[in-house]
Amino acid sequence: MLWTLFTVFVIVALLLDFFALNRQGAQKVSIRAAAIWSLIWVAASFVFVGLVWWGLGGMGPDAAERAIANDKALEFITGYLVEKALAVDNIFVFLLLFTYFAVPPEFQKRVLMIGILAALVLRGVLILVGAWLISEFHWILYVFGAFLVFTGIKMWWAAGQEPDLDNNPALKWVRRKLTIAPDYDGERFFTKIDGKKVATPMLVVVLLIGIVDVVFAVDSIPAIFAITTDPFIVLTSNVFAILGLRAMYFLLAGMHERFHLLPYGLALVLVLIGTKMLLIDIYKIPVMWSLLGTATILAATMILSLVIPPKPGEPTGGAYPFGGKDKDGAKKAS
Template structure:
């Protein structure tokens, strides 16, 4: 049995069950490799480790894209790369929320890899299910493109709304229900899901943070799946582009940690991309229209945006967004303020990590960020929310560092 996927240009890609099986097994093997060799033993990845593995996963995704180009043709290859780049950009945006959740739950640095890998695995499973549901709806009802288009346009508008990063997104409904049903310990017990406190079995915060990650993954999938269906309706390409965009996300988190705050315009760029794809979907829906209350059920003669054009727009918007963020004085200021606050909190939180080298690294980063903040012009220092609390937090971190530094001589 073979499945063919037609394209507007008249070409088609035939994917055999054998290719499907090999692809799924390969992706599962990459995830299993991560579980066995990277997160089985809790540790804090170095910058070099994160960079090497992030580069490797990106390389695998690009190599797969080249194979699609060779065996599937230019149209299939263009659709894959457009989908992969869009999903990868959305994944980076998702890392902002992961960072908030992990910080809210004060997940020890050594165990953050396991939380992220669980989130990636759950996200892949959830998105795969939605991919096949979405494909089934598209095959049966062409008007679904109208809905997908509206979802993306609404999402694009919501991304432009200012949001507070201190509002405790981790404390969602599912987490609150879990706390009421299951006895929960106040502290972590390594990376265990359950622990024993005073002879009573309890779940640890590790389970709660994974539930919070899973809940947000479902919300992310509702945005990302319509977005990629706006670029290709080939289920195989949708699945592989989505899967490869998620693989390596764990390493990317540690590589970009501390730099995420610098991408101040990323939400604007992603908003523009989602709005563009949403309009593309609605134009396609009009072109294939069969709703009786629109043009008497006849197709509407509108322009359709090619995949090549879509790829150029997506890459162009991302390049401009990232360049503008990196060059932005506001981005530098926001990164320094947020970094100093986060580093001070992590240093003072004794459960953050038991690794002395990591704690020293966090303190030094706080000092560097604090120096950058002190050199900021007044208009950017005004970005500090509740400055007196910010200064007090830094002072307590300095006092704690001085106290720890004197301990060896005291002995």
């Protein structure tokens, strides 16, 4: 029943999202609309976990069933919070790409929709593979834990540094394989120059978004398996975190500079979750403590970001590979 409920909900949500996208056409998403949709997605997630809790006997007379229902609900909420937090970092990378390629605001939502669909497919595949690996090889949990700790340390040292997209291997590979037009042609992926079919910057952005999806999926899947190895909770918490990604992007796109310390918080969360996984056979840290630790770290870094101003010269944007500046000094694709 719960699998059916989840499947129906995701299909309906995606259809509504596509319908709204096609109806609105190419126009900029307002902060107000993004805030409303973000609240709707968060509310839907908690309604779903409430149904899961109820369906597992959270209100039933059996104490054992109530305990299981409570544990699964906590696992979902913790996993959802961790994945949502990692999605924020994902959003900042999307923002960097959109700024780097000067993607017009009215075209960004379609690119994000494609990225979300790709992320859903990738997460589903990786979760199935991860669940199978854990069921067959228990020691893989230690590999996941070590990977999370390493990723967290690496994220900590990289925080505050200017990303060098010009020397990014993925972008270099795309440039070698494709002839790229200097201008956008609406939302088209290909255009014609002198009768020759060439790729637009829009296609390059979509390809790089797909690569980003792969990288973040590899980071986030071990993180959720540190919370629970239940495939249902792993998949549903991931999917619900991703479904609201597009609305959250437009909500946070204008506020990324205010949360300049958040990458440090995300790094600490990854180290915390990785350590929990490494200690799984020595001491099993309760899910409630994982939830409280994650929420405290993220809340603290967001509050500190508002209290402590960024250092002078701290990087806030990127460069533009296809153009220069217009007459008003604004960067654009030439």
